[in-house]
Amino acid sequence: MDVLPVSWGPPRPERADAARNRAHLLATARQMLAESGPDQLTMDALAERSGLGKGTVFRRFGTRAGIFQALLDEIERGLQERVMSGPPPLGPGAPPVDRLVAYGRARVRLLLENTEIARFALDGRQPLPSSSRTPASQMHIRMLLRQLSLDGADLDLLAIQLTAALDGPLLLYLSADALTSAGPQIEQSLGSAWQDLIERVCRP
Amino acid sequence: MDVLPVSWGPPRPERADAARNRAHLLATARQMLAESGPDQLTMDALAERSGLGKGTVFRRFGTRAGIFQALLDEIERGLQERVMSGPPPLGPGAPPVDRLVAYGRARVRLLLENTEIARFALDGRQPLPSSSRTPASQMHIRMLLRQLSLDGADLDLLAIQLTAALDGPLLLYLSADALTSAGPQIEQSLGSAWQDLIERVCRP
DNA sequence: AACGTAAGCGGACTATACCCCGCATGGCGG
DNA sequence: CCGCCATGCGGGGTATAGTCCGCTTACGTT
Known part of the structure; x- marks a missing residue:
């Protein structure tokens, strides 16, 4: 008989039309977002606008929040590249x-x-497969922390805490109006606060 | 003419029947939660079970997530009391x-x-009045930080970061199964990780 | 005690996230 | 080149979050 593997790496490579549709859906979503804002980006509208069925949209993204997660992933990919091979x-x-x-x-x-x-990428329940739910951000922070050889610290949990300290303020605790009003100033403040936090945590 | 104040403290003290209904709704919600889990706690079901109209439920909590926020507030009140006047x-x-x-x-x-x-108390959009969205947790942490006279730190932002590091990890980055499986051990780990983080941040 | 008013209430109505299952089609073995 | 079948697709169906507006009721005022 053939091999009887217990776990495949990638179970299947994703069919060609599926990949094409995924790309098309993301492009349409980005476009709709730019034109009319996030509230108008509904599952039905995205399906109709892209000329595909509603079922397809749900198959691809699982959830409304899933669309925004996919968009954010795409945006973060640029940063990941600069992190891995930039100056x-x-x-x-x-x-x-x-x-x-x-x-x-x-x-x-x-x-x-x-x-x-x-x-909008935020969502309390995550009916997704739940595996691989470790964001790249967290892994990168964990990797850098390891190089610092901090003694007596649980690096996994510390990385989680720092990731939360980076995302949380923006997503949860700074209200929308606080962001739009303070504009570029808040970016400076948050950047400095992050630097201060890191330097405190990593002090010898 | 009478006084023409620009801002009142509490604009109105909440009518008696409203307060009664709020309490009744929260009690019913708690009960439903214990009986059938969070998924069954829908706005319609809560309204019917409590013998009130759906409009009332929405008036009180604004959002499905609002119900869970109210429940959590109630739970946290006990902690707040121990913090303010306990040993x-x-x-x-x-x-x-x-x-x-x-x-x-x-x-x-x-x-x-x-x-x-x-x-379930988590929700991307917050159509609530949006004011007073500063959790007690954050204010308490900020108060204690101030007493430490850390120099060169933005206490507001540091408090936000630490609050996020306390809530975020649990709510976002630890998946549901990780919590139920690891059980009491994870409580120890998270507690120690928090202690380590605080001691690093507050080191002189 | 009666009244006026503003806050509260109810439940029908709408919009939309998400499910389901029969049909089409891409990719592979013969 | 042809047929098999798993994967993907479609769009109608359901449940439920959230809105609206006319009616009711608590409570301060005269």
């Missing part, structure tokens, strides 16, 4: 603390530029 | 750092005991 201090080559600070500042900026998407 | 280190009388640690551990316990409520 220091964001990219490799700088001391870990500097990279942490740079990463936080960059992410603050990115989130402030996409507050609405990020907020 | 140290949670209550007044202990050094600020000890109080911060004690508070975090207590809150971790409380959130772990009410994970589902907390998760």
Whole structure:
């Protein structure tokens, strides 16, 4: 008989039409978002506008929030690339603390530029497969923390806490109006606050 | 003419029947939650079960998430009392750092005991009046931080970050199954992680 | 005690997230 | 080149969050 594997890596490579539709849906979603704001981006509207069925939209994203998560993933991919292969201090080559600070500042900026998407990507229940629910952000922070050899700290939990301290303020505790009113100033404040937090945590 | 004030303190003291209904709704909600879990706690069901109109339920809580927020508020009230007038280190009388640690551990316990409520209390959009959206948790942390006279730190933002690090991890980054499986062990880990974080941040 | 008014209430109405299941189609073995 | 079948697609169906507006009721005033 053939092999009888217990766990496949990728179970199946995703059919060609499915990939095409996914890309088309994301493009349409981005367009609708730019034109009419997040409230008008409904599942029905996205299906109709893209010329596909409602079922397809749900199959791809699972949830309304899933659309926004996918959009945010796409946006974050650019940052990930700069982190992995860009110039220091964001990219490799700088001391870990500097990279942490740079990463936080960059992410603050990115989130402030996409507050609405990020907020709508939030959802209490997550009926998704629930696996691989470890954001890239958290893994990157964890990796840099490890290089610092902080003694007596649970790196996994510390990374989770710091990730929360980076996302939480924007998504949960800073109200929408506070963001729009203070504009670019809040970016500076949040960036400095992040730097201060990192330097305190990483002090010897 | 009479006084023409620009801003009243409490504009109106809430009518008696309204208060009665609020209490009744919360009691019914708690009961339904205990009986059939959070998914069955719908606005319609709550209205019917409590013998009130749907409009009333929405007037009181504004949002489905609002119900869970109200329930969580009620649960947190007990903690608030112990914080304000209980024995140290949670209550007044202990050094600020000890109080911060004690508070975090207590809150971790409380959130772990009410994970589902907390998760459903989450909601991306907040169509609520949006004022006074500063949780008691955050204000308490901020108050204790001030007593520490950390130099060069933005206390408001640091308090927000620490609050996020306390709530966020549980609500967002620890998946539901991780909580139920690891059980009491995770409470210890999170408590210790919080203590470590606080001690790092508050180091001189 | 009667009245006027503003707050509260009810439940029909709408919009939309999400489910379901029969049909179409892409990709692979013969 | 042809047929198999799993994967993906479609769009109608359901449940429920949230809105609206006319009626009711508590409570301060005369």
